Amino acid sequence: MTDTTAPAGATAEAFRVVPNPAPATREERADRIANPRFGLVFTDHMARMTWTADEGWGDPRIEPYGPIPLDPAASVLHYAQEIFEGLKAYRWADGSIRTFRPEENAKRLQRSAWRMALPELPVEDFMASIYSLVELDKDWVPTAEGASLYLRPFLIGTDVFLGLRAPKKVDYLLIASPSGPYFAGGVKPVSIWVEKDFFRAGPGGTGAAKCGGNYAASLRPQIAAGERGYDQVLYLDAATGSVLEELGGMNVFVVTRDGTVLTPVLNGNILEGITRSSVIELLDEDGHKTVERNITLKELREGIESGEIAEVFACGTAAVVTPVGRMGGEGFELTVGDGQPGPVTMAVRQRLTDIQYGRAEDTHGWMQRLV
Ligand SMILES: Cc1ncc(COP(=O)(O)O)c(C=O)c1O
Numbered sequence: 001m002t003d004t005t006a007p008a009g010a011t012a013e014a015f016r017v018v019p020n021p022a023p024a025t026r027e028e029r030a031d032r033i034a035n036p037r038f039g040l041v042f043t044d045h046m047a048r049m050t051w052t053a054d055e056g057w058g059d060p061r062i063e064p065y066g067p068i069p070l071d072p073a074a075s076v077l078h079y080a081q082e083i084f085e086g087l088k089a090y091r092w093a094d095g096s097i098r099t100f101r102p103e104e105n106a107k108r109l110q111r112s113a114w115r116m117a118l119p120e121l122p123v124e125d126f127m128a129s130i131y132s133l134v135e136l137d138k139d140w141v142p143t144a145e146g147a148s149l150y151l152r153p154f155l156i157g158t159d160v161f162l163g164l165r166a167p168k169k170v171d172y173l174l175i176a177s178p179s180g181p182y183f184a185g186g187v188k189p190v191s192i193w194v195e196k197d198f199f200r201a202g203p204g205g206t207g208a209a210k211c212g213g214n215y216a217a218s219l220r221p222q223i224a225a226g227e228r229g230y231d232q233v234l235y236l237d238a239a240t241g242s243v244l245e246e247l248g249g250m251n252v253f254v255v256t257r258d259g260t261v262l263t264p265v266l267n268g269n270i271l272e273g274i275t276r277s278s279v280i281e282l283l284d285e286d287g288h289k290t291v292e293r294n295i296t297l298k299e300l301r302e303g304i305e306s307g308e309i310a311e312v313f314a315c316g317t318a319a320v321v322t323p324v325g326r327m328g329g330e331g332f333e334l335t336v337g338d339g340q341p342g343p344v345t346m347a348v349r350q351r352l353t354d355i356q357y358g359r360a361e362d363t364h365g366w367m368q369r370l371v
Contacts, residue, residue, distance in 0.1 A: 046066075080216075081167050083210055089130075155170055208272060
């Protein structure tokens with residue numbers, strides 16, 4: 001699908017560029033992006049802005065990628081004043097580079113900032129940082145099928161003060177990491193452990209914010225699930241321990257035998273996934289009835305056992321749409337359907353990736369051209 005629209009560019013104050021004096025050579029770059037494991041390879045540059053309580057946001061700049069000096073008393077190191085986002089830039093067959101619904105990430109970063117008493121980065125600055133960095137490091141966007149440039153914007157409290165307060169100095173950074181297809185060699189169903197002893201978030205907590213602390217707290221249950229032979233953890237609500245919430249890094253969907261698709265309602269505990277809302281729209285358009293409501297573990301177990309629930313899938317930026325083949329928890333172990341990727345899961349996955357990679361018309365205006 002070719003699209004002749006020019007990149008929209010940025011309206012915010014321009015990012016001044018401090019070029020990397022020793023960028024990777026063409027050969028080094030080719031080698032590093034050939035088959036990168038997630039999150040290990042980074043481009044030559046990073047974007048940055050600084051906020052102070054007195055002056056607000058300023059000094060937009062692109063710097064060489066590298067370590068950042070931090071005072072040992074910086075607030076992020078003590079009280080976890082950190083939030084982040086994750087989105088991808090895709091190279092289309094026509095050579096252009098696009099990203100998927102980036103303003104939604106910018107707005108979610110603002111909502112996370114509000115919850116953590118961090119300053120909200122204007123959407124225009126968020127967008128300008130992405131345009132500027134991807135333009136400069138465009139050769140790092142991989143061309144391989146299913147590959148992309150993963151973009152990681154984040155905010156950290158950098159003021160030097162051991163007292164607990166909203167930071168008076170904050171840094172915004174954007175780093176970029178070429179990543180290969182999540183499922184090399186085809187989509188494989190994942191297995192999920194339903195966690196009863198640990199909770200991801202509670203009412204009034206930080207579950208809907210994308211703050212680093214949520215992920216730190218998910219590591220112990222994730223390790224325990226791995227030891228039990230499961231790939232991912234599904235969390236239940238902390239108040240009753242009976243209602244499905246989400247995975248450590250993905251939202252969850254259930255497909256019933258008649259093609260109705262259910263997903264937990266946004267209750268303040270779960271992340272408002274951008275893939276989640278896109279999947280709901282695509283399923284609606286494809287004639288599925290989609291329902292956002294509480295789904296109990298009892299209903300899930302009984303539904304899988306009886307065949308009333310035909311498919312379960314998880315979704316998020318990293319893995320797009322991931323079929324769930326097996327679910328286990330205290331006292332149960334179930335195969336979902338025949339354990340293989342289901343037709344509804346795979347159809348919506350295809351619909352979404354076709355839009356993201358420019359193989360289908362973007363009727364929603366979801367793709368933003370960067371280069
Ligand atoms: C806890 C959690 N839930 C859901 C998601 C999926 O969100 P999105 O589709 O916006 O990537 C993510 C990933 O960002 C996540 O970390």
